[in-house]
Amino acid sequence: MTDNEQSRPVKTAATSLGILERLKTGGPLGPTALASDLGLAKSTVHRHLKTLEREGFVVLDDDGYRVGLRLLDFGIHARNQHQLYEVAKPKLEELAEQTGEKVWCVTEEQGRGFHLYGAAGKHSVRTPAREGTRSYLHQLAAGKAILSAFPDERVHEIIDQHGLPAKTPHTITDPDELFEELATIRERGFAVNREEIVPKLHAVGVVVTDQTGYPVGAISISGPSNRLKGDRLTDDLADLLLGAANEVEINLNFS
Amino acid sequence: MTDNEQSRPVKTAATSLGILERLKTGGPLGPTALASDLGLAKSTVHRHLKTLEREGFVVLDDDGYRVGLRLLDFGIHARNQHQLYEVAKPKLEELAEQTGEKVWCVTEEQGRGFHLYGAAGKHSVRTPAREGTRSYLHQLAAGKAILSAFPDERVHEIIDQHGLPAKTPHTITDPDELFEELATIRERGFAVNREEIVPKLHAVGVVVTDQTGYPVGAISISGPSNRLKGDRLTDDLADLLLGAANEVEINLNFS
DNA sequence: AAATTTTGTTCGAAATGCTCGAACGTCAAT
DNA sequence: ATTGACGTTCGAGCATTTCGAACAAAATTT
Numbered sequence: 001m002t003d004n005e006q007s008r009p010v011k012t013a014a015t016s017l018g019i020l021e022r023l024k025t026g027g028p029l030g031p032t033a034l035a036s037d038l039g040l041a042k043s044t045v046h047r048h049l050k051t052l053e054r055e056g057f058v059v060l061d062d063d064g065y066r067v068g069l070r071l072l073d074f075g076i077h078a079r080n081q082h083q084l085y086e087v088a089k090p091k092l093e094e095l096a097e098q099t100g101e102k103v104w105c106v107t108e109e110q111g112r113g114f115h116l117y118g119a120a121g122k123h124s125v126r127t128p129a130r131e132g133t134r135s136y137l138h139q140l141a142a143g144k145a146i147l148s149a150f151p152d153e154r155v156h157e158i159i160d161q162h163g164l165p166a167k168t169p170h171t172i173t174d175p176d177e178l179f180e181e182l183a184t185i186r187e188r189g190f191a192v193n194r195e196e197i198v199p200k201l202h203a204v205g206v207v208v209t210d211q212t213g214y215p216v217g218a219i220s221i222s223g224p225s226n227r228l229k230g231d232r233l234t235d236d237l238a239d240l241l242l243g244a245a246n247e248v249e250i251n252l253n254f255s
Numbered sequence: 256m257t258d259n260e261q262s263r264p265v266k267t268a269a270t271s272l273g274i275l276e277r278l279k280t281g282g283p284l285g286p287t288a289l290a291s292d293l294g295l296a297k298s299t300v301h302r303h304l305k306t307l308e309r310e311g312f313v314v315l316d317d318d319g320y321r322v323g324l325r326l327l328d329f330g331i332h333a334r335n336q337h338q339l340y341e342v343a344k345p346k347l348e349e350l351a352e353q354t355g356e357k358v359w360c361v362t363e364e365q366g367r368g369f370h371l372y373g374a375a376g377k378h379s380v381r382t383p384a385r386e387g388t389r390s391y392l393h394q395l396a397a398g399k400a401i402l403s404a405f406p407d408e409r410v411h412e413i414i415d416q417h418g419l420p421a422k423t424p425h426t427i428t429d430p431d432e433l434f435e436e437l438a439t440i441r442e443r444g445f446a447v448n449r450e451e452i453v454p455k456l457h458a459v460g461v462v463v464t465d466q467t468g469y470p471v472g473a474i475s476i477s478g479p480s481n482r483l484k485g486d487r488l489t490d491d492l493a494d495l496l497l498g499a500a501n502e503v504e505i506n507l508n509f510s
Numbered sequence: 511a512a513a514t515t516t517t518g519t520t521c522g523a524a525a526t527g528c529t530c531g532a533a534c535g536t537c538a539a540t
Numbered sequence: 541a542t543t544g545a546c547g548t549t550c551g552a553g554c555a556t557t558t559c560g561a562a563c564a565a566a567a568t569t570t
Contacts, residue, residue: 007549010306011527012267012557017310024332032517041559046519051265055272056389059364067333069362069369073387075330077279078322080385107324109314114324130335132328134311262520266556267528287546296530301548 015040016048020057020067028064075132082107084208084217085116087251091244092219096121099221099237101228104129106142106205107217111158113143116217125224127198138178139167141193141205142218147178148185149207149215155182170195190238191218195225202228204237206245211253219245270295271303275312275322283319330387337362339463339472340371342506346499347474351376354476354492356483359384361397361460362472366413368398371472380479382453393433394422396448396460397473402433403440404462404470410437425450445493446473450480457483459492461500466508474500 015038022037023029029037035045049065052058056070079085088105095103096119103119115133129135137143137158147155155178164173172178185191193203203222207215221237222228228237270293277292278284284292290300304320307313311325334340343360350358351374358374370388384390392398392413402410410433419428427433440446448458458477462470476492477483483492 006305006309008302008527009309010267010271010302012265013271013303013306014310015557016265016268016271017307017312020329021310024329030517031519042517043519043521043560044558047263047265047557048268050261050519051268052272053365054261054264055269056365056367057272066336067329069330069333069364069371069387070389071326071333072330072369072371073389074275074279074322075324075327076385076387078324078326081321109324110308110311112311114327116324116327130331132324132331134325134328263556270528285546286548297546298531298548298550299529302528305548 015044016052019045019048019052020071023058023065023067028061028066030064033064079116082116082217083252083255084248087255088208088217088219088248089117089119091248092117092119095119095219095221095240095244096124099240100124101221101223101237102127104142104220104222105217106135106140106146106220108137108143108146108215111137111161113137113140113146123223123227125201127201127222135197136162136165136167138164138172139193139197140220141191141203141222142220143205144181144185144191144193145205145207145218145220146215148182148191149209149213152179155179167197168195168199172196188238189242190234192233193220193222200225202233204228204233204241206238206241208245208248208252210249216252219248270299271307274300274303274307275326278313278320278322283316283321285319288319334371337371337472338507338510339503342510343463343472343474343503344372344374346503347372347374350374350474350476350495350499351379354495355379356476356478356492357382359397359475359477360472361390361395361401361475363392363398363401363470366392366416368392368395368401378478378482380456382456382477390452391417391420391422393419393427394448394452395475396446396458396477397475398460399436399440399446399448400460400462400473400475401470403437403446404464404468407434410434422452423450423454427451443493444497445489447488447493448475448477455480457488459483459488459496461493461496463500463503463507465504471507474503 018038022034031042031046035042049058056068058065059068084107092103092105100121100123102124105116106113107116113135115129115131118131137147159175166173191205201222202225203220205218205220207218209215219241273293277289286297286301290297304313311323313320314323339362347358347360355376355378357379360371361368362371368390370384370386373386392402414430421428446460456477457480458475460473460475462473464470474496
């Protein structure tokens with residue numbers, strides 16, 4: 001499963017997806033700008049755009065082409081496939097209300113973490129994470145909680161596939177260190193993140209498993225480091241999360 | 256702008272998108288099932304799937320290929336491009352709380368209506384609409400409200416492009432009837448939907464325009480026909496919506 | 511307002527790279 | 541152990557994509 005080298009990819013399809021990707025991050029663009037960015041001929045990009053437009057994946061307005069809401073339809077569908085979303089959602093809102101912080105629900109796909117849903121408490125701070133955001137598991141409290149529930153073998157696969165890229169000086173970049181951390185997490189039941197992805201941002205995360213012990217995702221609470229520290233972080237909030245995760249796990253068995 | 260006949264579409268890209276579409280509606284599937292559904296060779300579908308998988312647009316699990324959460328990333332991004340979403344959201348939650356019904360925010364793209372966000376009140380009923388759902392504008396209260404703010408010329412374009420397909424016996428299928436309805440909506444300021452998309456479901460909708468009068472979307476309240484009728488529908492709820500839409504319009508000018 | 515530059519769009523021709531079918535490997539079921 | 545169904549790989553023909561150049565349309569400048 002470590003093999004991600006594809007024998008013969010469909011280059012034409014990859015080109016279309018590359019255009020979508022570029023439009024997502026690069027705002028509205030025209031054929032000329034896209035062509036030079038992607039190293040393609042104007043006419044080629046134009047043809048792709050018109051095809052994508054026909055299907056609603058991109059739309060044309062005054063400023064150029066943008067990603068279309070057709071993708072929201074697909075995205076919401078992708079999210080609804082995860083039972084965790086619907087079950088965890090009300091619990092997350094409750095936690096956000098109680099703690100005043102930002103509460104997330106994260107799941108794993110292809111060795112990466114995806115933010116399924118976030119509930120904002122009264123005092124929650126703005127972070128780079130949005131719904132749909134894809135992150136490296138080892139950079140997230142929720143992600144490390146998920147990793148702690150995988151067999152070592154699977155964690156090795158993930159490291160092989162994605163590495164352990166750093167986001168801040170505190171990010172865990174050494175496999176051995178990560179495995180030690182995962183042992184600690186398994187022991188005490190929750191994961192802690194101290195400025196490992198965003199400076200001055202801390203978080204706690206707890207895994208949510210199904211009946212077989214497989215991690216279907218994790219929930220986390222994040223906030224400013226000076227508010228999420230000491231006992232509040234490792235006792236109060238961790239306990240709150242452990243209870244919530246436990247409830248979610250039970251509800252998952254009956255849906 | 257009525258020309259949607261594309262000179263030379265990129266067939267290969269369209270094939271990939273067709274696979275995505277089929278996976279969205281048809282649940283997890285394997286290469287063989289997809290190939291026979293789409294009239295393609297197994298090996299062709301396989302190659303497309305591997306390409307899509309590499310980009311995270313589909314994922315493979317025990318039951319077959321599914322649409323991947325990478326699409327949620329794109330979809331959320333598409334939604335965030337519409338300022339209306341963020342501005343209307345808190346107001347929708349407020350309305351849902353007040354009325355107990357389901358409240359939606361809809362916007363237009365390519366002559367179709369897209370459900371940006373829905374807030375559920377205590378007594379809200381389950382309908383086919385989800386976030387991201389694409390509908391015909393003439394079948395929605397919010398959609399008709401949007402149409403009422405377009406110039407007739409644009410409405411004609413939309414009718415030419417998409418027709419006026421029926422969902423129930425009450426759906427408006429005649430252009431003249433639609434234009435009469437739009438005149439009424441412009442006059443009184445709100446649109447009403449009586450079982451035009453779902454039997455026994457009624458709704459009220461009010462357009463939200465920008466400074467130039469262009470409809471950036473609409474908000475609506477929907478619920479069972481026996482609860483949303485008479486004065487409650489055309490007075491109480493309509494007034495509530497008109498006030499909310501007005502507030503949203505003002506807030507849109509400062510964001 | 512004319513001219514010029516930039517951008518969007520169309521089209522032909524060459525060759526890339528996609529599609530198909532057949533064969534192989536793999537797994538589950540009988 | 542054997543059969544069948546499914547996923548995967550690979551070669552070869554040719555359908556399709558890609559590029560570049562030319563044209564049309566805007567936008568920007570003089």
